[in-house]
Amino acid sequence: xANMAQAIxxxxxYGEENLGVQEIFGEDVGPPLGGVFTATQGLRTTWNSxxxxxxxxxxxxxxxFAGVRPxxxxxxxxxxxxxxxxxxxxxxxxxxxxxxxxxPMTVMTPVGSGIRGSLYxxxxxxxxxxxxxxxxxxxxxxxxxxxxxxxxxxxxxxxxMYLKPKALLRVKGDEAIPGEPPLTAEGEKxxxxxxxxxxxxxxKWKPKWPKLADFIVPIGxxxxxxxxxxxxxxxxxxxxxxxxxxxxxxxxxxxSVEVIDLRTLWPYDWEALSESIRxxxxxxxxxxxxxxxxxxxxxxxRTVDELFYELEARPRLLAGKFTPGVGxxxxxxMATQPQLPNIVEMAREVLAERA
Amino acid sequence: MKKSSLTKLDPKLLxxxxxxxxxxxxxxxxxxxxxxQNEGYFWLGGPGEEAFNVPLGLQINKGQGxxxxxxxxHYRSSAILLGMGMEPMDALRQMKNTATDPFSGGRxxxxxxxxxxxxxxxxxxxxxxxxxxxxxxxxxxxxxxRPDCKGITIVNGGDAGTAEGEFASSLVWSTxxxxxxxILFIVTHNAWGISTAAATQHGEKHIADRARxxxxxxxTINGTDVEESWAAIEEGMKYVREERKPYFIESKVxxxxxxxxxxxxxxxxxxKDPLPEFEAKLEKAGVLTRKEMDEIRERxxxxxxxxxxxxxxxxxxxxxxxxxxxxxxxRGKYF
Numbered sequence: 303x304a305n306m307a308q309a310i311x312x313x314x315x316y317g318e319e320n321l322g323v324q325e326i327f328g329e330d331v332g333p334p335l336g337g338v339f340t341a342t343q344g345l346r347t348t349w350n351s352x353x354x355x356x357x358x359x360x361x362x363x364x365x366x367f368a369g370v371r372p373x374x375x376x377x378x379x380x381x382x383x384x385x386x387x388x389x390x391x392x393x394x395x396x397x398x399x400x401x402x403x404x405x406p407m408t409v410m411t412p413v414g415s416g417i418r419g420s421l422y423x424x425x426x427x428x429x430x431x432x433x434x435x436x437x438x439x440x441x442x443x444x445x446x447x448x449x450x451x452x453x454x455x456x457x458x459x460x461x462x463m464y465l466k467p468k469a470l471l472r473v474k475g476d477e478a479i480p481g482e483p484p485l486t487a488e489g490e491k492x493x494x495x496x497x498x499x500x501x502x503x504x505x506k507w508k509p510k511w512p513k514l515a516d517f518i519v520p521i522g523x524x525x526x527x528x529x530x531x532x533x534x535x536x537x538x539x540x541x542x543x544x545x546x547x548x549x550x551x552x553x554x555x556x557x558s559v560e561v562i563d564l565r566t567l568w569p570y571d572w573e574a575l576s577e578s579i580r581x582x583x584x585x586x587x588x589x590x591x592x593x594x595x596x597x598x599x600x601x602x603x604r605t606v607d608e609l610f611y612e613l614e615a616r617p618r619l620l621a622g623k624f625t626p627g628v629g630x631x632x633x634x635x636m637a638t639q640p641q642l643p644n645i646v647e648m649a650r651e652v653l654a655e656r657a
Numbered sequence: 658m659k660k661s662s663l664t665k666l667d668p669k670l671l672x673x674x675x676x677x678x679x680x681x682x683x684x685x686x687x688x689x690x691x692x693x694q695n696e697g698y699f700w701l702g703g704p705g706e707e708a709f710n711v712p713l714g715l716q717i718n719k720g721q722g723x724x725x726x727x728x729x730x731h732y733r734s735s736a737i738l739l740g741m742g743m744e745p746m747d748a749l750r751q752m753k754n755t756a757t758d759p760f761s762g763g764r765x766x767x768x769x770x771x772x773x774x775x776x777x778x779x780x781x782x783x784x785x786x787x788x789x790x791x792x793x794x795x796x797x798x799x800x801x802x803r804p805d806c807k808g809i810t811i812v813n814g815g816d817a818g819t820a821e822g823e824f825a826s827s828l829v830w831s832t833x834x835x836x837x838x839x840i841l842f843i844v845t846h847n848a849w850g851i852s853t854a855a856a857t858q859h860g861e862k863h864i865a866d867r868a869r870x871x872x873x874x875x876x877t878i879n880g881t882d883v884e885e886s887w888a889a890i891e892e893g894m895k896y897v898r899e900e901r902k903p904y905f906i907e908s909k910v911x912x913x914x915x916x917x918x919x920x921x922x923x924x925x926x927x928x929k930d931p932l933p934e935f936e937a938k939l940e941k942a943g944v945l946t947r948k949e950m951d952e953i954r955e956r957x958x959x960x961x962x963x964x965x966x967x968x969x970x971x972x973x974x975x976x977x978x979x980x981x982x983x984x985x986x987x988r989g990k991y992f
Contacts, residue, residue: 351830352826352830354826356822356826357827357829360786360789360792360793361789361790361792361793364790364791364793364796364797365794367778368723368727368793368794369797370797384822387786391779391783391790395778396985398779399761399773400760400761402760438984459984459985459986460984460985568992569992570992
């Protein structure tokens with residue numbers, strides 16, 4: 303019963319042992335900390351970089367040019383913005399050279415709200431990330447997908463951006479990662495004892511990795527997590543479990559809501575989305591990025607362009623408020639970012655609307 | 658051809674350097690003409706840097722993979738590439754943005770090279786980002802990971818760009834204790850950033866002083882002098898290759914045709930031209946006669962004129978190809 307941080311750690315271990323990953327680095331990624339969310343503890347090839355995001359992305363690009371598949375971390379996506387031109391260069395290297403070079407590198411970065419992180423630990427990055435062509439952008443919402451998506455990223459021949467929903471990093475999964483101990487309380491403790499670094503002195507500690515297996519979540523494949531017929535809700539990351547909870551709540555009211563976990567933001571699974579929207583005629587896109595020039599707005603545009611005459615109601619977006627930041631106080635964060643009651647309320651509105 | 662009394666370099670090598678310098682100059686001047694004749698949208702390049710760049714190109718261990726040099730170049734590097742053996746026709750193709758342009762298929766500006774088989778990573782228009790990506794190939798070649806690796810990383814850029822953060826990043830990352838990187842740093846200092854004089858922007862006496870602060874050997878040289886350039890590059894490469902640590906060369910060069918076509922691409926008479934100075938030395942040393950050098954110049958001017966005429970007949974990129982290679986090996990619209 304791994305949590306998402308443990309799932310990421312196990313995927314990286316699988317990557318350095320089986321996929322040719324030779325450099326996993328970033329600020330506080332290596333010992334003794336192993337990442338501010340512990341997602342890189344105990345790994346063989348981790349190291350601590352200078353506190354320099356542009357250096358980190360540039361270094362990852364160079365390592366990728368050299369054929370050394372790197373996984374680099376930007377400690378919080380709030381600090382990735384000063385690397386934008388390097389991210390653009392990584393994204394355009396193959397295109398600008400007419401296919402001569404490719405840049406197989408993975409950048410991981412925690413995103414979103416949920417930890418009362420105030421202005422600079424609550425940002426989202428999906429609107430900006432999906433606006434940089436040449437990258438593949440993924441975001442898991444559960445530990446098994448976290449494992450399978452990261453393995454897909456490390457195998458990919460292109461730059462991949464792995465967005466970690468920080469609010470879900472301690473959430474345990476209910477689907478087994480191939481090789482992890484049984485999904486029981488005892489198995490959970492066993493995994494903890496095997497791969498979680500102890501508190502205090504860690505200089506002599508070494509992890510005991512479970513025998514992990516290859517498992518991929520294909521990039522570009524969404525997952526239907528609730529099947530329904532009256533409304534489609536599309537989400538990813540932190541808000542995905544909330545959407546599933548909203549569907550469960552509405553089911554008790556007799557309403558049938560389909561929930562799709564997009565999982566890959568770019569290139570996304572339009573086939574799955576369009577099939578579901580055609581079926582239900584109603585759609586809400588939910589994410590926690592600020593609502594203006596939001597990625598969900600693109601999805602609404604495409605929905606209108608291609609499915610307009612099949613819609614039963616206006617397609618809607620539920621996203622973060624367009625404020626300069628997420629305020630620290632609980633009341634401010636809750637009012638700024640989509641929460642369960644907001645999703646249920648908007649779902650009821652859309653279900654009640656008549657075209 | 659007799660042994661020069663003025664130089665330590667072999668006369669055959671001197672003649673080869675001269676030949677390549679003239680060829681590089683003829684190439685750049687032909688590309689400027691193409692711009693002025695509306696046979697290309699934009700020009701920027703490196704006339705005035707040949708005395709440094711040709712010796713650099715000739716000393717590079719070219720090839721693909723970690724055992725060869727990785728090159729993170731800026732957009733004034735045509736003479737380096739010619740020194741390595743690039744076909745000038747290919748540069749002319751990029752100038753004309755034809756489908757046959759092997760560096761970008763008509764997608765990028767001239768002098769934006771990409772040659773994977775020689776470890777030439779994509780040249781970018783963004784200033785100084787090449788110093789950040791150089792960290793990565795340096796990391797791949799570093800001693801702690803590959804003790805027996807002989808390949809090194811070479812990065813070059815201009816003086817104005819050293820104000821960018823990536824320059825500082827590369828100095829920090831390449832000198833981490835125990836993790837030093839085998840990088841030959843080059844700054845070709847032409848004393849200009851587009852229209853802004855270096856003297857108005859640099860408080861440091863020499864840009865090389867910034868490298869010295871990180872404990873790396875650093876020299877400031879006259880990059881318009883072939884022999885001085887050759888010796889500095891030779892020494893720098895030897896140090897980096899053997900010590901697996903960084904070395905810094907600040908090379909004072911000229912900018913003979915301004916920043917780019919945006920400022921007219923007209924000859925700046927106040928700038929020192931390295932070519933006649935070198936030719937005078939060669940003539941005095943008996944390496945080449947004036948007549949021989951005039952014939953070389955004529956030969957390359959004809960070559961570039963004929964090649965430029967041929968390039969004009971080559972096809973433009975297919976509009977349907979705009980999505981190709983957004984991803985590796987991908988063709989056509991993918992979403």
